[in-house]
Amino acid sequence: MNKVIKYILIVVTATTFSGCGPYNFTGTGKIDAKTFQVNYFQNTAELIEPGIERTFTLELQDIIQNQTNLNLVNSGGDLMYEGEITEYRITPMTATADQRAAQNRLTVKVMVRFTNKNKEEDDFEKPFSFFYDYNGNTQLVGSQLTTALDVIFERITQDVFNESLAKW
Template sequence: MVHKIKYTIIAIIGIIIIQGCGAYSFSGINTTATTFQVGFFQNQASIIIPGIDQTFTNQLQDLILNQTNLDLVTSNGDIAYEGEIVQYYVAPTNATSANTAAQNRLTIAVNVRFYDIKNPKEDLEQRFSFFFDYPASQAETAVRDEAVQIIYDRITQDILNATLAKW
């Protein structure tokens, strides 16, 4: 009799916990959406580097596909991302005793607009940015691919966290 009550209580607690998760999936994504779309993020920064706009767009799509159960569509998605790259900037960050740059910083910023068709109060417009530091002895072109990859990894994860994970 005691074992039967114990198992019943455990079962009830288990059901309450599962029901409490609501729209959350096991990946931590909070949405009732089933589809998403990502518009092309055009480079509108003062420095235009060919291809970084397509790279960003693809990387955001790939991250959402890999970390959610949402399906990518080209139009009429339940949620939509659009925006533009608004900053691509290289500046010295540390100086040597000879008053020359010891280190440079590449900063990229992206303005994102997020729309949730099923829940418009979740719509968001926000600027996301990140940077990559590299030795001034290296040319920016020599580190660009690595820098852009690292910066985009961080920015796309920040976008996902702000829009779907709500972190």
């Protein structure tokens, strides 16, 4: 009886640890890279909001550092992110009876070029965008602007992360 229990315990342990291979909760699995770099994202949009290019660059660095074990480097990274903010646009979404905007939408679009030195088939160049709707009676300044950009950049950086590393 003792032999049977030992045998079952060995089989269960072996299948448990060999079943799925490397995996983590971010969905990145095994990354064949040790370093990454995020080059400064220039703001080439027609409507310029000062400082958003720096904010986006730092937020992209932060999400990769927080969700992987990769080391951030200034040059020569195994993974490289670069691009530009190509659109910063405010558009009215709904109108009131007297033809005023009841709701506005801020849309930001970022063109991202991703290069993986170790796996060229993962390279891509594509736009990522997201929006934030706000009351038409408010000005998009101060904490309202900060909140809008936080929401937008959180979504865009997560989408870039998923496209480049998580493969979702």
